[in-house]
Amino acid sequence: AQTVTQSQPEMSVQEAETVTLSCTYDTSENNYYLFWYKQPPSRQMILVIRQEAYKQQNATENRFSVNFQKAAKSFSLKISDSQLGDTAMYFCAFMKQGDDKIIFGKGTRLHILP
Amino acid sequence: GAGVSQTPSNKVTEKGKYVELRCDPISGHTALYWYRQSLGQGPEFLIYFQGTGAADDSGLPNDRFFAVRPEGSVSTLKIQRTERGDSAVYLCASSLYHPMNTEAFFGQGTRLTVV
Numbered sequence: 001a002q003t004v005t006q007s008q009p010e011m012s013v014q015e016a017e018t019v020t021l022s023c024t025y026d027t028s029e030n031n032y033y034l035f036w037y038k039q040p041p042s043r044q045m046i047l048v049i050r051q052e053a054y055k056q057q058n059a060t061e062n063r064f065s066v067n068f069q070k071a072a073k074s075f076s077l078k079i080s081d082s083q084l085g086d087t088a089m090y091f092c093a094f095m096k097q098g099d100d101k102i103i104f105g106k107g108t109r110l111h112i113l114p
Numbered sequence: 115g116a117g118v119s120q121t122p123s124n125k126v127t128e129k130g131k132y133v134e135l136r137c138d139p140i141s142g143h144t145a146l147y148w149y150r151q152s153l154g155q156g157p158e159f160l161i162y163f164q165g166t167g168a169a170d171d172s173g174l175p176n177d178r179f180f181a182v183r184p185e186g187s188v189s190t191l192k193i194q195r196t197e198r199g200d201s202a203v204y205l206c207a208s209s210l211y212h213p214m215n216t217e218a219f220f221g222q223g224t225r226l227t228v229v
Contacts, residue, residue, distance in 0.1 A: 004156075043203055045157070045220035091156050100147075100170050102218075104156030 002027045004094050004105035012111040013082055020067075021077045021108050023092030031097035034068065036077045039089040039107070048090070051075065053097075079110075087112045116140075118221035120206050126227045127196055135191040135224045139208030146189050147218065148181055149205040157205055163189060196228045 003026045013019040025034070036048040051059045051068050058066050063083075067076045079086055092105040119138040127133050139146050144165055149157035159173040166186045174180075178196075183189040193200055203225050209218040 043205075043223040043225075045205065045207070047217055093156070100145075100162040101159035101173065102149075102157075104158070106154070106156050 002029070002032075002094050002096065002103050004092050004103055006092050006105035006108050008108045009106075010109040010111070012113055014113050015082060015084060017082055018078060018080050019082055019110065021079075021090050021092075021110065023075045023077070023105060025073050025075065025092070025094050027073070027094065027096070029096050033095045033097065034066075034075045035093040035095070035102065036064070036066070036075075037091045037093060037104070038086075039091060040087070045091070049077065082112045084112050084114060086110065118206055118208050118219050120204075120221035120224050122224060123222065124225045124227070126229060129196060129198060129228055131196055133193050133196055133226065135193075135204050135226070137189045137191070137206030137208075137221060139187060139189070139206070140219055141187075143208035143210055143219075144186065145209045145211055145218070146183060147207040147209075148189070148191050149207070151203040151205055151223070153202070160191070160204075193226075196226075198228045201226055201228045 005024045007022055032053045034051045038046045038048050049059050049061045049064050058068050063080045065078045089107045089109050091107045094103045121136045146163040148160040150160055151157040161181050162170040163183045166183055178194045181191045203223040205223045207218040207220040
C-alpha cells in the first residue's frame with residue numbers, strides 16, 4: 001500500500017521569505033503522480049502543483065516549485081516570496097497511474113507572518 | 115455553477131439519525147469523487163463515479179454508507195444510523211474524465227457533526 005508522510009505538522013515564516021515543505025512517500029509503483037494541494041480555511045482543496053513520476057524535470061508554477069527525488073521518494077514544495085495569502089494547510093498527495101484515488105498526507109499547517 | 119457545490123455547508127445530527135449530503139459537480143464533468151477528512155488528517159477516498167455508475171467504492175467504511183448519482187450529475191452521499199465517529203468534513207470533487215487527464219476540482223465540503 002502507498003503511504004504519504006509529511007513530517008512538519010506546522011511551520012511559520014515571515015512574508016517574502018522562502019519556505020520548503022517536506023514530503024516523502026512509499027510505493028513499489030514506477031508510474032505515478034504527485035501533487036501538492038492547498039486547503040485554506042474555506043476548506044476547498046486547491047491544486048498547487050503536480051508532477052508526473054516519469055518526468056525528470058521538476059515542475060514549477062510561478063512562485064511554487066518542487067524538488068522531486070524519485071530514488072529517495074521525496075517530493076518537497078518550495079514557496080518563494082511567500083505571501084499572506086499562502087497561509088493554509090498544505091497536503092502532499094500520491095496517485096498511482098491508472099488508479100482513481102488520491103492518497104493524501106496528514107498535512108502541514110503553514111503560517112505566513114506579516 | 116462555476117465550481118463544485120456542496121450542501122449543506124454544515125450539518126449537525128443526533129447519533130442514530132440518517133443524513134444525506136449533496137454534491138453538484140461542475141457541468142459536464144463525468145467523474146465524481148467523495149472523500150472524508152477527519153480532524154487533523156488528510157482526505158481519505160470513499161467512492162468514485164464515472165457517469166452514473168460507482169466505478170470504485172472500495173473506500174466506503176461500512177454498509178451504513180451509500181452514494182448515488184442517478185443521472186450522472188448530482189450525487190448524494192447517504193449515511194444511515196450515524197455514529198459520533200462519522201463526524202468529519204465530507205469533500206466532493208469532479209473532473210472531466212479521470213484526474214490524470216484533467217484536474218479534479220474540489221468543493222468546500224460539508225462538515226458533519228454527530229452529537
